[in-house]
Amino acid sequence: EAGVAQSPRYKIIEKRQSVAFWCNPISGHATLYWYQQILGQGPKLLIQFQNNGVVDDSQLPKDRFSAERLKGVDSTLKIQPAKLEDSAVYLCASSFAITGELFFGEGSRLTVL
């Protein structure tokens, strides 16, 4: 069974530039999550989708971050404009149901200079 796929794995940009990350969850998983993990910290939830609807985006900095999950499958997370403090690993995860075991991708590491 294929796991959660993310791209790109690494991205370096300058502050005020924009960046987009893509995630393809495990087939059949209705719930998709984006987490931000700053070096040395645990992951922090940015947004949770159930199919193509948003369940929780309370910690998403909506002035610069946006995410969508068209057709309830793939998802894109965008940052525009990026700040230095956005340097982190962006992890995508999926689960079959709204609760239960999560499966994570390998993450997209963002460096903002």
Added chain:
Amino acid sequence: KQEVTQIPAALSVPEGENLVLNCSFTDSAIYNLQWFRQDPGKGLTSLLLIQSSQREQTSGRLNASLDKSSGRSTLYIAASQPGDSATYLCATETSGSRLTFGEGTQLTVNP
């Protein structure tokens, strides 16, 4: 708001030693608690999931316990091996289906 704390932040042990990692949480109204492993530069791998009605789960050399009333969980690793070296994270799921993570324990098992 749920807060999850993991102690110690880092642990170094010789190969073969049994060890315990600790996780505490402030809101006991959890649906479940999960332990994850994270290797450097990698994503998270789920190790064990304990439902709120359960007291423990076992997988191979790993055993996780849950005491909801005291807000604590432990991950016991038996006969540690160098390949166990990684960061171990615990996370709780509460109402709203949000996973709240601790900051992890970085484990090094020395040959």
